[in-house]
Amino acid sequence: MSQGACSDRQIFMVGLGGQGILLLARALAEWAAATGREVISSETHGMAMRGGTVTASLKIGRYAGPLIPPGAADVLIGLDEHEALSHLPMLRKDGVSIVNTAVDTGNFSHVVDAAGIARSLGAPGAVNMIVLGCTAQVLGIDRAEIEKIVKRVSPAKAKKANLKALQAGFDALVP
Amino acid sequence: MNTHTRAPSSTGKQDDKAREILLGNEAIAHGIIASGANVVASYPGTPASEVCTTAMNLASQKNLAVHVEWSINEKTAVEVAFTNSITGRRSAAIMKQVGLNVASDPVISAAYMGVTGGLVLVVADDPGPHSSQTEQDTRLFAMHAKVPVLDPMSPREALEMTMQAFAFSERYRTPVILRPTTRVCHARQLVELPDIKPLDRRPDFRKDPSRWAATPGPRLVLHRELNAKLREIEQHPWARPRLVHGSGGTELAVVSSGVACAYLLDVIAELGTRQDISIYKIDMPFPLDRRALSSLTEKHPRVLVVEETEPVIEMQFINRERVSGRMDGTVPDAGELTPEVVAFVLEEFTGTRAQKRTTVSAQQRRPSLCAGCSHRAAFYAIKRALPGGIYASDIGCYTLGLNLGGVDTCLCMGAAVSQAAGFFHAFKDSPTPPPIAAIIGDSTFFHAGIPPTINALVTGARFVLVVLDNATTAMTGHQPTPATGGMTNDFSGRTLSLEEAIAGCGVRTIRVHDPYDMSGFTDAVREAYARTETEGVTAVIARHPCIKDRRALQAQTRYAMRITEECTGCGVCVREFECPAISVVDRRARIDTSLCIGCGVCVQVCPVEAIAAKEES
Numbered sequence: 001m002s003q004g005a006c007s008d009r010q011i012f013m014v015g016l017g018g019q020g021i022l023l024l025a026r027a028l029a030e031w032a033a034a035t036g037r038e039v040i041s042s043e044t045h046g047m048a049m050r051g052g053t054v055t056a057s058l059k060i061g062r063y064a065g066p067l068i069p070p071g072a073a074d075v076l077i078g079l080d081e082h083e084a085l086s087h088l089p090m091l092r093k094d095g096v097s098i099v100n101t102a103v104d105t106g107n108f109s110h111v112v113d114a115a116g117i118a119r120s121l122g123a124p125g126a127v128n129m130i131v132l133g134c135t136a137q138v139l140g141i142d143r144a145e146i147e148k149i150v151k152r153v154s155p156a157k158a159k160k161a162n163l164k165a166l167q168a169g170f171d172a173l174v175p
Numbered sequence: 176m177n178t179h180t181r182a183p184s185s186t187g188k189q190d191d192k193a194r195e196i197l198l199g200n201e202a203i204a205h206g207i208i209a210s211g212a213n214v215v216a217s218y219p220g221t222p223a224s225e226v227c228t229t230a231m232n233l234a235s236q237k238n239l240a241v242h243v244e245w246s247i248n249e250k251t252a253v254e255v256a257f258t259n260s261i262t263g264r265r266s267a268a269i270m271k272q273v274g275l276n277v278a279s280d281p282v283i284s285a286a287y288m289g290v291t292g293g294l295v296l297v298v299a300d301d302p303g304p305h306s307s308q309t310e311q312d313t314r315l316f317a318m319h320a321k322v323p324v325l326d327p328m329s330p331r332e333a334l335e336m337t338m339q340a341f342a343f344s345e346r347y348r349t350p351v352i353l354r355p356t357t358r359v360c361h362a363r364q365l366v367e368l369p370d371i372k373p374l375d376r377r378p379d380f381r382k383d384p385s386r387w388a389a390t391p392g393p394r395l396v397l398h399r400e401l402n403a404k405l406r407e408i409e410q411h412p413w414a415r416p417r418l419v420h421g422s423g424g425t426e427l428a429v430v431s432s433g434v435a436c437a438y439l440l441d442v443i444a445e446l447g448t449r450q451d452i453s454i455y456k457i458d459m460p461f462p463l464d465r466r467a468l469s470s471l472t473e474k475h476p477r478v479l480v481v482e483e484t485e486p487v488i489e490m491q492f493i494n495r496e497r498v499s500g501r502m503d504g505t506v507p508d509a510g511e512l513t514p515e516v517v518a519f520v521l522e523e524f525t526g527t528r529a530q531k532r533t534t535v536s537a538q539q540r541r542p543s544l545c546a547g548c549s550h551r552a553a554f555y556a557i558k559r560a561l562p563g564g565i566y567a568s569d570i571g572c573y574t575l576g577l578n579l580g581g582v583d584t585c586l587c588m589g590a591a592v593s594q595a596a597g598f599f600h601a602f603k604d605s606p607t608p609p610p611i612a613a614i615i616g617d618s619t620f621f622h623a624g625i626p627p628t629i630n631a632l633v634t635g636a637r638f639v640l641v642v643l644d645n646a647t648t649a650m651t652g653h654q655p656t657p658a659t660g661g662m663t664n665d666f667s668g669r670t671l672s673l674e675e676a677i678a679g680c681g682v683r684t685i686r687v688h689d690p691y692d693m694s695g696f697t698d699a700v701r702e703a704y705a706r707t708e709t710e711g712v713t714a715v716i717a718r719h720p721c722i723k724d725r726r727a728l729q730a731q732t733r734y735a736m737r738i739t740e741e742c743t744g745c746g747v748c749v750r751e752f753e754c755p756a757i758s759v760v761d762r763r764a765r766i767d768t769s770l771c772i773g774c775g776v777c778v779q780v781c782p783v784e785a786i787a788a789k790e791e792s
Contacts, residue, residue, distance in 0.1 A: 016540065026363070029196050033365050039196060040329065041363040045221055045306070045652075051755050052542035062444070064329065065437035066362035069514040070535045072445065089535045115769070124769050 008061030010068045012090045015079030017051045020128035023153060024077070025056035027132055030149045031141060032060040042066035053083055076108075077135055079127055084108065098135050100127055110138055112172045118165065125158075126165035133169020143170060193368040199330035199359040202366050203297055204229035206337030207267045208241065210293070211374030214259035215243040216252035218622065219651035220271030221306035222360040223299035227269050228652065234664040237371060243664040245654050248588075248622045249274035253281045253296065257350070260294035261387060262378035265341050269297040272313050277588065277623070282350070283320045287397040288386055289348040289404070292376070293341030296322075300356045302483045302511040308570075308587060310509060312485035313354045314460045321401055323408055324352040324461050326432040330364040336458070338369060343411075347404050356483055358434040358511075405462045413459035415467040421453035427525060428475035430468070430488060432457040435481045438517040452525065460487050469493040479505065479524045483512050499524060544575045546756040547728075547772035549719030550643050553690035554581025554614070555752055555780065557641060560700035561610040565602075567594035569624075571616040572650045573643050579753040582614070589623025591615040596627065596636035603637075610704055611638035617673060618648035618656045628680040628712060637707040639700060640682065640714040642673055645721040653723065677714045684713040691719055693779040722772055733773035734788035738764045741785035752780045 011028060015021040022043050032039045041058040057068045068090065076091045078084025078099035085107055091097060097107075100114035114130035129150065136146045147163060154162040197205065204226045207215060215234075217227035227243065234241040246252035249270040256266035270278060275298045282296065298316075301307040317324035325340060327333035333355050340351045385393040408414060416430055420440060429452060431439050436456045443452070455471065457463065460482070469492050471478055480489040480500035489500040499505040506512070506520050521527075544551045554576040557566065568574060568582040569591035576582040584594050595613035602608040615624050620642050628640060648654040655661040660670040677685050684706045688699040696717065703713040720727035744762030748754065754777060756770035764785070775788040 017542065018545075026196075029363055033194075033196055039363070039365050041196075042358060043198075043361045043363070045224075045361050051540070051545065053540045064440040065434055065514060066329075066358055066364075067438070067514050069442075069445075069518060083540070087535055 008063070009059075009075065010063075010073050011058040011060070011075040011077065012068050012073035012087065013056040013058070013077040013079075014083045014087045014090075015054055015128075016083065017054050019054070019079040020125065021054050021056050021079055024079075024128040024132050025058055026153050027146065027149050028058050028135070030153060031146055032058070034145065034149065037061055038063070040064075040066045055087070075135070075139065077131060078108070079114070079131055096138060098131060098138055100131050110134065110173060112169065114169065114172075117168050117172060121161075121164060121168060123161040123165055126161055129162045129165035130169035130172065133166040133171075134173050135169075136166075137170050137173050194365050195368055196363050197330055197334075197366050198225055199327075199333050199355055199362050199364070200225035200299075201229045202330040202334040202364070203337050203353065203355065204233060205366075205369060206334045207295065207297075208233045208239065209369035209371045210265060210338050210341040211372060211376075212265040212267050212293070212295075212341070213241050213374070213376075214256055214264070214266040215241065215269070216246045216255045216266075217244075217269035218246055218249045218252055218274055219618075219648050219654040220274050220299075221651055222301055222357040223269055223271045223274070223297065224651040224654065225360070226297055228654070230267075231664045233371075239371070239373065241664070245662045247657065249278040250281060253278040253285070256296075257281060257285045257290065257294060259378075260290040260292040260344075260350075261288070262292065262380045264292040264376050264378055265294075265374060266292065267295045267297060270299075271307065272298055272300045272311050272316075273308055273587065274298070275313060275316060276311075279316070279320070282322065285350050286321045287394060287401055288389070289397075289401070290344060290350060291348065291379070291381075293344035294350040295337060295340045295344060296350055296352045297337075298352055298354055299360050300354055300484070302356055305357055310484045312483070312487060313352060314487040315485045317352050317354070318461045318487065321405060322350050322352050323347070323405075323459055324354050325413070325458060326354050326460050327359055328432070328434050328437045328456070329359060330362055331366045333359055334366050334369070343413075347408055349401075349404055349408075354433075356434055362434075409462050409464045411459070414462060414464040416455035416457055416471060419454050419456045421451070423453050423474065425451050425453045426475060427451070427477050427479070428453045428455060428471055429479045429481055429521070429524075430455045430457060430471065431481045432460050432488060433483055435483055435512045435517060438512065438514045439481060439521070442514055442518045442521060457482075457488055461491075463488065463491050465491050465493055472497040477524075479520070481506060481512065481517060481520060484509070541578070542575060543578055543753065543755045544572065545722060546754050546770045547722045547774040547776075548572070549645060549690050549717065549722070550576060551579065551752065551754060552693055552719075552776045553641065553643055553696065553717040554579055556690055556693050556697040557581060557612055557614065557700055558751075560697045561612055561639070561704060564610040564612055565595075565598050566612050566614055567591045567598060568614040569616060569619045571619055571643075571648075573614065573616055576614070579751060588619055589615070589627055591619075592624050592627035592631060592640065595638040595640070596631040596634065599631075599636040599638055612641055612700075612704075613638055614641045614643065616648075617642055617644040617646065617658060618654070620673065621657050621676065625676060625680060628677070628682065632681045632712045635711060637711050639704045639707055640677070640712055641700065642677070642714065642716045644673055644716050644718045646727075647721045647724065649721045649723060653721070673716050677716075682712050682714045683710050685716065686714070687716045687718055689719050690717045691774065691776055693776065722774070728772065731774070733791045734775035735791050736766050736768075736771055736773060736775070736777070737787045737789070738766060739785045739787050741783050743783055743785070745782065747782055748777055748780050748786070752777060
């Protein structure tokens with residue numbers, strides 16, 4: 001796999017406490033590391049996780065600090081539409097956004113009704129994995145590779161549901 | 176330290192060392208365990224909590240002869256760890272910055288006495304603040320306590336510094352503070368896992384009362400000895416600024432430490448800010464080689480200091496004529512130094528035309544007690560039992576009771592009890608003194624609530640003590656409490672129930688009630704309050720497990736909730752009860768089934784009985 005600054009990438013993730021943004025961030029970080037690149041990421045912990053705004057940053061490549069400055073993210077992943085909209089300035093011009101929403105308002109480059117899909121799968125908590133599947137699809141991440149990682153990072157009890165959701169997400173954006 | 180520059184672009188897969196993506200706190204725990212520490216003690220607090228959790232897991236998984244404990248508070252943790260370190264063995268105590276305030280007494284004395292085995296105090300700061308009462312700077316505290324302090328900028332550097340800190344501590348016979356900030360604690364980075372080498376050291380306590388039990392006279396000798404140690408430490412390479420970017424021959428120089436230094440390096444590379452600048456990193460902000468630091472102003476006509484959160488390095492320049500930073504207002508005097516703040520400061524300093532700046536002014540959604548949390552029911556009931564009362568509360572998830580008007584004060588750990596006493600004395604001679612409640616969590620009560628309860632009882636204060644008992648330390652990630660047991664990696668030790676502890680403080684009336692039964696709980700609080708007239712302090716334990724505990728949640732009855740036609744849209748359920756699963760849309764309450772856990776408590780709140788609950792099979 002080719003290295004260097006051209007493959008450097010900054011991914012900003014936002015959602016609400018309890019939506020599982022940290023597992024999503026962790027899976028992407030593990031994927032990046034498995035491709036042989038340096039990884040540094042940042043997470044929200046503590047009180048905000050009680051239903052408040054939760055953000056995570058993932059920087060792949062030659063970076064020293066864990067935070068992404070506004071306007072510099074290459075990719076924005078939103079598990080909550082309102083949070084994604086208010087954090088849209090994090091994205092650079094021509095950046096890619098992948099957002100969970102039932103209604104396409106035209107604000108994002110890619111939308112998916114992850115909550116709807118999660119409900120139909122009988123796993124309302126799997127919105128994060130559906131959006132991860134979409135993200136993998138959009139970013140050209142190898143399907144088998146991301147499945148392997150989700151298997152590894154998921155808690156034992158959630159493994160099956162997470163894989164199912166990931167696959168549903170992967171297929172959700174196929175035209 | 177070999178990670179002073181930006182990370183290489185490739186991780187080099189041929190490396191046979193195990194590499195893992197670790198949270199900064201996990202990396203620190205690996206460093207502690209790999210260094211052969213045999214006592215690790217901590218009280219949980221964001222952003223430090225995961226250090227002890229990880230140490231505990233490592234000790235269990237690898238079956239190591241290491242004692243890892245959740246201590247009752249930070250002062251106790253430091254005292255246990257320090258004492259292990261005066262027998263020649265290695266120890267670590269871990270806490271958040273405000274925990275260091277609680278532990279300040281032993282820390283400052285420990286500096287005088289010194290150690291024979293390595294003692295590393297991990298104290299996590301929280302610029303922002305994100306999850307704390309203050310933005311205090313532990314480096315400044317370290318200066319006050321005369322303890323060397325290391326300021327890592329990344330998980331990888333935190334791991335390396337932790338490992339080296341033990342040897343450093345032994346070389347100079349002093350405790351060492353490792354001061355990561357939130358952005359280091361909660362960053363994840365690829366790190367090389369260190370080998371775990373158990374140290375085969377027998378405990379060796381050499382009795383020396385003039386040191387270990389020093390009275391004021393010998394303390395003067397110890398103080399002089401400490402000062403001599405610090406002068407020696409100033410000769411260590413960590414005490415000197417280290418060039419990490421640029422030639423060192425530029426007009427402009429920036430001196431930095433911690434994660435702010437990482438942002439500087441990124442800002443210079445990413446935002447295309449001027450390259451003709453030299454960046455120096457300080458690994459150990461105290462004690463500093465002040466002459467080496469000050470000589471930077473001879474080499475560079477203009478020097479900027481970028482550090483979090485107080486001007487600790489800046490104030491140590493002998494002459495500050497050519498120095499900019501927080502003291503002259505170049506750097507904001509409060510708040511976190513994010514990459515955008517660092518970029519702004521750098522542009523101001525270098526006079527580069529500011530680029531078009533993007534800002535995110537997103538209204539952060541306020542955190543709230545979880546849907547189904549028993550604390551919400553308890554606060555609602557307390558408000559009904561003691562209308563017009565003053566509700567002194569404390570630190571934990573339940574501070575969020577302020578959203579529903581159930582929390583009037585939150586000062587610091589344990590203060591709910593002493594503030595309730597303070598309010599009693601303030602109002603006792605008023606014609607109509609308000610009813611007063613101290614509302615405190617189970618873990619917080621054990622941490623710092625016991626002495627003020629005894630104090631209130633023996634000094635004639637009258638209030639009802641409500642202990643919110645959810646059988647865990649929930650806010651920081653579900654650590655055990657003395658009542659649940661499991662405070663150590665080997666599950667040794669007995670448990671102590673809240674009833675025993677409260678009775679031991681001298682409280683006679685102790686009611687235990689589940690707040691899910693709101694009317695019964697309201698009665699319990701009312702009755703307990705009535706008894707304060709004769710008994711002073713009475714107690715109610717609000718007992719219901721945290722619903723984030725999966726097993727507890729599965730064990731409780733679940734109801735399917737429905738809003739009936741009776742709903743008038745009055746909004747009491749939102750305003751007074753504040754459950755995040757309930758909202759009022761078009762003058763009608765609505766229940767978000769993705770958030771609702773079916774606790775059924777809201778049925779008791781609705782004034783027109785428009786919430787219906789049907790037990791789920």
